[in-house]
Each structure stands twice: as structure tokens, then as C-alpha cells.
Amino acid sequence: MNLKNLIVDDDEISLMLSEMIVEGDSFFQKPQKFLDGTYALEFLREDYSQDKTYAIILDINMPFMNGWEFLENIEHFVSSDNTYVFMLSSSSDKADIQKSDKFKLVKGYFTKPLQKEHLEQIQELISK
Amino acid sequence: MSKNLNRYDILVVEDNPGDYLLVEDFLLETRVTKNIRLAKDFQSARDILKDELSHIDLIFLDLSLPDLEGEELISRIKEYSKNVPIIILTGYTDVDFAIKTLSLGASDYLLKDVLNTTVLHKSILYNIERNKTMVNLKESEQRYSDLFHFSPLPMWVYDKKSLKFLDVNDAAIEHYGYSYEEFLAMDITDIRPPEEISALKDSMIKQRQPNKNIYHGEFTHLKKNGDRIRVEIRSNSFLFRGLQAQIILVNDVTERNLHIEAVEKQNEILKDIAWTQSHVVRAPLARLMGLVNAMKNERITDSDKEIFYNHILKSAEELDEIVKSVVSKSQEINVNSQNE
Numbered sequence: 429m430n431l432k433n434l435i436v437d438d439d440e441i442s443l444m445l446s447e448m449i450v451e452g453d454s455f456f457q458k459p460q461k462f463l464d465g466t467y468a469l470e471f472l473r474e475d476y477s478q479d480k481t482y483a484i485i486l487d488i489n490m491p492f493m494n495g496w497e498f499l500e501n502i503e504h505f506v507s508s509d510n511t512y513v514f515m516l517s518s519s520s521d522k523a524d525i526q527k528s529d530k531f532k533l534v535k536g537y538f539t540k541p542l543q544k545e546h547l548e549q550i551q552e553l554i555s556k
Numbered sequence: 557m558s559k560n561l562n563r564y565d566i567l568v569v570e571d572n573p574g575d576y577l578l579v580e581d582f583l584l585e586t587r588v589t590k591n592i593r594l595a596k597d598f599q600s601a602r603d604i605l606k607d608e609l610s611h612i613d614l615i616f617l618d619l620s621l622p623d624l625e626g627e628e629l630i631s632r633i634k635e636y637s638k639n640v641p642i643i644i645l646t647g648y649t650d651v652d653f654a655i656k657t658l659s660l661g662a663s664d665y666l667l668k669d670v671l672n673t674t675v676l677h678k679s680i681l682y683n684i685e686r687n688k689t690m691v692n693l694k695e696s697e698q699r700y701s702d703l704f705h706f707s708p709l710p711m712w713v714y715d716k717k718s719l720k721f722l723d724v725n726d727a728a729i730e731h732y733g734y735s736y737e738e739f740l741a742m743d744i745t746d747i748r749p750p751e752e753i754s755a756l757k758d759s760m761i762k763q764r765q766p767n768k769n770i771y772h773g774e775f776t777h778l779k780k781n782g783d784r785i786r787v788e789i790r791s792n793s794f795l796f797r798g799l800q801a802q803i804i805l806v807n808d809v810t811e812r813n814l815h816i817e818a819v820e821k822q823n824e825i826l827k828d829i830a831w832t833q834s835h836v837v838r839a840p841l842a843r844l845m846g847l848v849n850a851m852k853n854e855r856i857t858d859s860d861k862e863i864f865y866n867h868i869l870k871s872a873e874e875l876d877e878i879v880k881s882v883v884s885k886s887q888e889i890n891v892n893s894q895n896e
Contacts, residue, residue, distance in 0.1 A: 439839070441867050445846035448854055489835075518839040540838070541846030 430480045433459040436468045437487040446485060446542040455551045465493030469501050482511045483550055485542065488524060499531050508532045512554055516540055563590035564613035564684060569601040571621050575668060579616060586677040598624040598632060605636035614684055615642045619650060630660045641687040643679060663687060710806040715799050719743035722796055731808065733780030747777050749784065774809065785810045829885055837878050840871040
């Protein structure tokens with residue numbers, strides 16, 4: 429499986445910690461890090477291919493393009509068959525969880541910090 | 557000649573000894589007297605009436621006394637007689653004036669020339685009994701009037717046609733700042749702000765069912781000093797001095813509304829604090845947990861450790877700032893509630 433891993437988070441420390449966790453898991457490749465949705469969108473536009481599988485860990489609150497706007501932008505050109513988005517937020521807000529349910533691309537909702545158990549869930553979903 | 561067991565204390569005010577003797581004779585024959593007292597002029601009549609110990613059920617009054625007579629005599633006697641009925645004793649020549657005394661407060665008049673026991677007897681019983689009824693009625697009216705005037709809530713009565721105030725109670729006078737006379741010179745539109753007048757007039761057109769305690773809702777009224785107050789109004793229709801009138805009961809809810817507003821404002825701030833708790837506080841906390849987990853589980857070089865410690869310290873300081881802002885926001889609530 430050609431698995432690509434993206435982490436989008438405007439909090440640098442949080443981003444670094446997520447990266448460390450992902451790197452420590454042999455299932456995943458070295459992740460691509462983005463401090464804002466716009467950069468991640470740019471990357472995905474160029475890189476996206478039906479042959480690859482994408483696991484995207486996405487923060488909600490970001491200054492330029494937040495998680496929701498990012499989702500709305502990629503919906504048009506990515507398929508939910510090979511694209512797995514997991515929301516990562518500092519707090520579990522009911523309204524946010526309900527909103528994320530509306531996106532077919534979103535496969536999970538995690539509360540920070542990212543943990544090994546979260547990665548196990550991601551792996552399980554992708555391996556199915 | 558009577559089965560009436562009541563006997564009465566009578567005061568006869570008469571300066572003519574012949575007339576007095578005549579009256580006294582007839583009175584004794586009626587057998588309804590207990591005590592007959594004589595006053596030969598106004599002064600002594602007044603002294604008897606003023607004396608707390610003397611009890612008088614009925615006064616016979618001659619209209620010309622050496623020290624006072626006529627209209628003035630009646631009005632002066634009335635000052636001291638309280639509710640005791642007064643029967644005027646008069647001669648033929650003064651009949652016209654005697655009739656007039658009835659409107660001045662006398663209960664009855666008798667012609668000395670046709671006086672006899674039967675007439676006296678009937679007159680005494682009739683006037684005392686009628687007087688009792690009148691006094692009861694007056695007291696009852698007074699009670700209801702007091703219920704209105706001394707009600708702790710502002711009340712008034714207005715004419716449904718002219719909208720003029722017909723009566724206002726003490727609480728209304730105190731609350732709105734207008735005197736009784738000022739109120740009676742105004743109509744109900746004078747205590748309403750200009751923007752509510754048209755709605756008020758519309759509601760007047762709708763025919764109201766009589767004798768129903770109607771709740772009209774909340775309105776804005778103006779005090780004499782220009783203050784606006786929010787009031788809850790209840791009203792009822794009735795006939796007042798022959799006019800179709802409306803009685804209004806006012807409950808000032810200005811204070812209550814301010815309290816509700818303050819509580820709502822406090823709730824907003826509390827909601828804000830709750831949101832901050834869950835979102836903003838959780839961000840550095842999640843970072844701290846992640847950093848500590850990483851240091852525990854991952855291989856970290858000594859030089860990287862220094863960076864981690866700095867991150868931990870920075871996140872802890874951020875958390876500290878947020879906690880302080882939560883505290884200052886909660887204090888804002890106290891300040892607000894004190895201001896109200």
C-alpha cells in the first residue's frame with residue numbers, strides 16, 4: 429500500500445508531538461507536516477492520485493484556513509475510498525463532532541494529544 | 557306603649573323653658589328615654605357633646621339660641637355631634653328653613669305646635685334606626701375606600717370615555733410623584749411615553765368584558781420626574797359615580813426586569829467561561845500531556861530534552877495566564893451584580 433500521511437496543525441509543538449508519535453509507528457511513513465490548511469491543500473492538489481492512500485490528521489482551529497474549510501476544498505477532488513481524515517482538536521465539542529459527521533471524508537474525531545491508541549484506530553480502518 | 561326594650565339618652569337644646577317642659581313631658585311618656593339632658597344654649601350643648609363620658613343617642617335642637625342660631629348653629633353642632641342624629645324643633649313660621657336644614661345634615665324636623673307623644677316616639681325610633689343603617693353604610697363605604705386608598709400597590713380609576721383620572725390611591729401618588737390634584741387634572745395618556753399612545757388608543761377601542769380581572773401585560777409608564785418604569789397592569793371595569801370606569805392595578809417590575817437582565821448577563825459570562833475552560837484551557841494542557849508522554853516513551857537526546865523542558869514551561873505559563881483570565885472574568889460577574 430502506498431500510504432501518505434499528512435498532519436495539519438497550526439500549533440508547532442502539537443505538530444511536532446504528533447509527528448513523533450506517527451514516526452514511532454512502523455505502519456506509517458514519515459509524515460508531511462503543515463502549519464495551515466492552505467499548504468496542505470496545495471500539496472494534496474499536486475500529489476493526489478487514486479493509487480495512493482491518504483491518512484490526514486487535521487486540526488480544526490487554524491488561523492488562515494481552518495479544518496472545515498480544508499475539508500470543503502478537498503471534497504471536490506479526493507475520494508473517501510482512499511482518503512481518511514481524522515479530526516484532532518484540543519477539546520471535544522459536541523457541535524464539532526456533529527459537524528464532522530456531515531463530512532464523508534471524516535472517519536474519526538480525536539482529542540489532543542495524539543496517542544498510540546489513535547494510530548491503532550487509524551490503522552484498523554485503513555487495513556479493512 | 558312599646559315593646560321596644562331599647563332606651564335612649566336624649567339631649568334637648570332649647571332656651572325656652574316652656575317649650576323644654578313640653579318636650580320633656582312628651583319624651584317621658586314615650587318610655588323610650590333613659591336620660592334626658594338639657595342645654596340652654598350652644599355653649600352648654602357643645603360642652604355636653606365634647607364630654608367623653610356623656611353618651612347621647614339623639615339631639616333635639618331649637619334653631620334660635622341666645623348665643624347662636626340658624627345655619628351656623630347646625631354646622632357647629634354637627635362638628636361635635638359625630639354621627640348622632642339631630643331633630644330640628646321649629647315653629648310654623650320657620651318651616652321653610654327647617655326643611656332646608658335636612659340638606660345641612662339634620663335628620664328630621666318637628667313642628668312644636670303639633671308635638672305629641674306618638675309623633676315623638678315614631679320620630680325617635682325612626683331616626684335612630686335609620687341613622688344606624690346610614691352609619692353602617694358609611695363605614696362600609698369607608699372600608700372599601702380605604703382598601704383602595706391604602707393599597708400598597710398603585711391603583712387608579714379612570715373614565716373610559718374621557719380617559720381622565722377619576723381617583724388615585726396614595727401608593728400611586730407616592731410612586732409616580734404627581735399630587736392627587738395633578739392626577740385628577742390629567743388623563744391616562746399623560747403618563748405614557750409618546751410611542752405607546754397609539755397602541756393604547758387602539759386597545760381602548762376593543763370592547764372589554766365587564767367584571768373580569770384582565771391582565772394587560774407589561775407597559776412603560778412615565779413618572780413626574782420623567783423616569784420610565786416598566787409596569788404590569790391588571791384592570792377591571794365598573795360603574796364609578798355613574799361613569800363607565802376602569803380600575804387599574806399597577807405592579808412596577810422595573811427592578812425585577814433589571815435583576816433578570818443582570819442574571820442573563822451573568823449567564824452569558826458563565827457560558828463564556830465554560831467555553832474557555834473546554835477549548836482554550838485544554839490546548840496547553842494537551843500540549844503538556846503530549847510532551848510528558850513523549851519524554852517518557854520516546855528516545856530523546858539530551859540537547860532535545862532542553863527544548864522539551866522549555867516547551868513544557870511555556871505551556872505551563874500559557875495555562876497559568878488562562879486560569880488568571882478565568883478568575884478575572886468571574887470577578888466581573890461580582891462587579892456587575894454590585895452595579896445593578
